[in-house]
Amino acid sequence: MIQNHSESENAYITLDRAALKAVLEACLAETELLSLRERISAYRTVVASLPAVPQTLNAPPDPDAVALQRDAFLSELDQILAARTVRRATYYLSRLEKGIGEARRGAVNDINLNRWKEYDEVLTDSLWVMDRRDTSGAHRAWYWGNFIPQIPRQLMLRYTKAEDWVLDPFAGSGTTMIECRRLGRHGIGVELNPDVAAHAAEAMASEPNPFSITTDIVVGDSATVDYDAILASHAIKDVQLLILHPPYHDIIQFSRHSADLSNAATVESFVNRFAVVVERARAVLAPQRYLAVVIGDKYQDGEWIPLGFQAMQAVMAQGCTLKSIVVKNLHRTRAKREQQALWRYRALVGGFYVFKHEYIFVFQTP
Numbered sequence: 001m002i003q004n005h006s007e008s009e010n011a012y013i014t015l016d017r018a019a020l021k022a023v024l025e026a027c028l029a030e031t032e033l034l035s036l037r038e039r040i041s042a043y044r045t046v047v048a049s050l051p052a053v054p055q056t057l058n059a060p061p062d063p064d065a066v067a068l069q070r071d072a073f074l075s076e077l078d079q080i081l082a083a084r085t086v087r088r089a090t091y092y093l094s095r096l097e098k099g100i101g102e103a104r105r106g107a108v109n110d111i112n113l114n115r116w117k118e119y120d121e122v123l124t125d126s127l128w129v130m131d132r133r134d135t136s137g138a139h140r141a142w143y144w145g146n147f148i149p150q151i152p153r154q155l156m157l158r159y160t161k162a163e164d165w166v167l168d169p170f171a172g173s174g175t176t177m178i179e180c181r182r183l184g185r186h187g188i189g190v191e192l193n194p195d196v197a198a199h200a201a202e203a204m205a206s207e208p209n210p211f212s213i214t215t216d217i218v219v220g221d222s223a224t225v226d227y228d229a230i231l232a233s234h235a236i237k238d239v240q241l242l243i244l245h246p247p248y249h250d251i252i253q254f255s256r257h258s259a260d261l262s263n264a265a266t267v268e269s270f271v272n273r274f275a276v277v278v279e280r281a282r283a284v285l286a287p288q289r290y291l292a293v294v295i296g297d298k299y300q301d302g303e304w305i306p307l308g309f310q311a312m313q314a315v316m317a318q319g320c321t322l323k324s325i326v327v328k329n330l331h332r333t334r335a336k337r338e339q340q341a342l343w344r345y346r347a348l349v350g351g352f353y354v355f356k357h358e359y360i361f362v363f364q365t366p
């Protein structure tokens with residue numbers, strides 16, 4: 001289960017790399033446990049007094065400095081202090097030295113696996129309970145049917161590296177693109193509704209662009225749009241992550257446009273049309289990369305329709321490997337809160353449970 005990112009988890013100290021290395025080497029040269037402990041203890045006092053600042057995972061690296069999560073670093077020093085033999089202490093010291101040395105990055109992300117304990121923000125559990133929507137910056141939550149920014153953020157942290165390209169074929173209010181700007185990933189969104197796309201482009205442009213990356217929203221039908229041409233206009237041939245957040249069939253009618261997936265006549269036609277979008281967008285996804293589908297179920301004529309699983313099956317039928325089924329709590333908007341009592345009554349009468357979750361299906365392509 002996830003919590004919101006706590007302050008201490010995000011408190012980083014910056015140390016001079018050469019000085020830190022010198023301290024660790026001096027400690028490693030010690031042969032007496034007592035004097036080794038004295039050195040570590042003195043260093044710990046210095047470290048604990050340093051000012052800590054929040055840090056984003058994608059901050060540009062400084063070769064002369066090493067940014068360490070304060071609490072994780074202090075607990076590593078404590079572990080060395082608690083060692084009962086020089087040999088054990090040396091083992092912990094060597095591990096620490098390795099951790100601050102060369103970074104060992106993930107295959108599809110920038111996570112330094114030598115310091116994996118510090119990435120508290122990056123989720124690895126399949127249940128996401130998010131109490132608060134991130135409303136900072138250009139995220140305004142003006143669009144009914146948007147997703148919370150933490151969803152694309154988490155996906156990008158796990159499945160992209162800095163300056164990778166992300167494609168969102170159901171861009172809506174541009175949440176993915178705004179988050180791209182924050183994380184330093186390039187982003188392309190396709191949105192059918194020109195008014196929504198214009199509004200999204202405006203919001204996107206109002207978000208600072210510290211990494212000077214490209215974000216673009218194209219007006220079009222994601223089932224027929226020419227992805228190759230869109231990519232060519234940015235001088236690229238493929239993207240590294242697909243995020244798809246389609247309508248949950250007709251739960252919200254986004255427009256009257258016949259190409260709008262929320263106007264699909266039946267569930268079957270919705271799933272088939274969604275599969276076409278996946279197939280077309282996948283053609284520009286680099287091999288062995290990830291695609292994520294964010295979708296919920298629906299209730300119709302007294303029956304729970306497992307839209308999510310149907311969409312999941314459609315993607316699996318295309319040869320994609322299912323990597324995870326994440327269950328996320330449904331965010332309570334003001335409108336939903338007002339309807340809650342009514343839904344509870346209906347549930348009691350109708351013998352069903354009220355939707356409180358949606359899915360994030362994560363796949364990897366061959």
Ligand SMILES: C[S@@+](CC[C@H](N)C(=O)[O-])C[C@H]1O[C@@H](n2cnc3c(N)ncnc32)[C@H](O)[C@@H]1O
Pocket residue numbers: 143145146147148169170171172173174175176190191192193196220221222223245246247248254255259260261262
């Ligand atoms: C669930 S919303 C996506 C919301 C988005 N993730 C956000 O945070 O704002 C689905 C979007 O898909 C758009 N849409 C529906 N059918 C489409 C199609 N065939 N091509 C492109 N966009 C489509 C709708 O207009 C709607 O904005």
